[in-house]
Amino acid sequence: MRILVVEDDKDLNRQLNAALTGAGYAVDQAFDGEEGYFLGDTEPYDVVILDLGLPKMDGISILEQWRRASRNMPVIILTAxxxxxxxxxxxxxxxxxxxxxxxxxxxxxxxxRAQVRRASGHAKSEIECGPVRLDTKTARVTCDGQQVKLTSHEYRLLAYLMHHGGRVVSRTELVEHLYEQDFDRDSNTIEVFIGRLRKKLPADVIETVRGLGYRMSRGADEA
Known part of the structure; x- marks a missing residue:
């Protein structure tokens, strides 16, 4: 999952970046309104954290322009x-x-977490796809009740597929939502991480849809 933080207080921005990265998110940072507006208008984000009192362009104006342009990503505003x-x-x-x-x-x-779940149609903090369960509160993954140890990139990839269980997710979409803006993006690395996940999970949990991408079956936890 990829998050944009638009906050001009450098210390707070740094703290938010550290906390979100530690929780398994890819994070882009902006320190003024113009930069934040541009990133939100041109890059796909799962959630945006937006301060209102920004230099160059205020948060309300940014949000209004995004919504007029049908940029519908969830936005959490920070206020005094x-x-x-x-x-x-x-x-x-x-x-x-x-x-x-x-x-x-x-x-x-x-x-x-709540905004990410809501945007992908999940009401509960635990998501199930077959024998695989993801606890979004603790970032803990289990398979048939046994904990599965994942690297940060493996976790990001699996979490995105599970949040969007039941639909085909292209490699391009995965790249856009798993890596920060400045990361050296290569869609071929997605295949590498899929291969690693298949070694740690039942081989048929992640389905390859030829020419389109990957799909995880949606569990029975959501109607």
Whole structure:
């Protein structure tokens, strides 16, 4: 999953980047409104964390322009605690959630997980695809009840496929959602990670759809 953080406070941006990366996300950072707007307008993100009080272009204007352009990725806005009017303006502009500063990082991570689940049609924090279970709260993967140890990139790939279980996901989409903007992207590495996952999971869990991509069967946990 790929996250965009638009926050001009460099210390907070760094803390958010560290926490999100530690939780298994690919993170892009922007430190002013113009850069944040451009990234959100041109790159695919699973969630955007957007401060409202930004230099060069304010968060409300950014959000309004994204929504007018049908950029529908979930957006969590960050507001000052005493600016309730900012919360109202942000929600009216198309935000999906808000968080008041200062906040606990665990709460932010929980809200990010919730938005990722909601966008992919999952209500519960645990996702099942056949014998494979993903606990999004703990980033723990099990197969038939036994924990499966994964590298960070293996986890990102499996988590994306499981969140989108039941549909074919192309290699291009996987590359766009698994790697940061500055990462040396090569779609051939997806095949390498798929091969590694198949060695750690039942071979038929991840289906190759020739010429299109990969698919994991959707579990019975979601209607």
């Amino acid at each position: 605690r005493d600016r309730w009017s900012d919360k109202v303006s942000g929600m009216d502009a198309g935000a999906d959630d808000y968080l008041a500063k200062p906040f606990h990082m665990e709460e932010l991570l929980a809200r990010v």
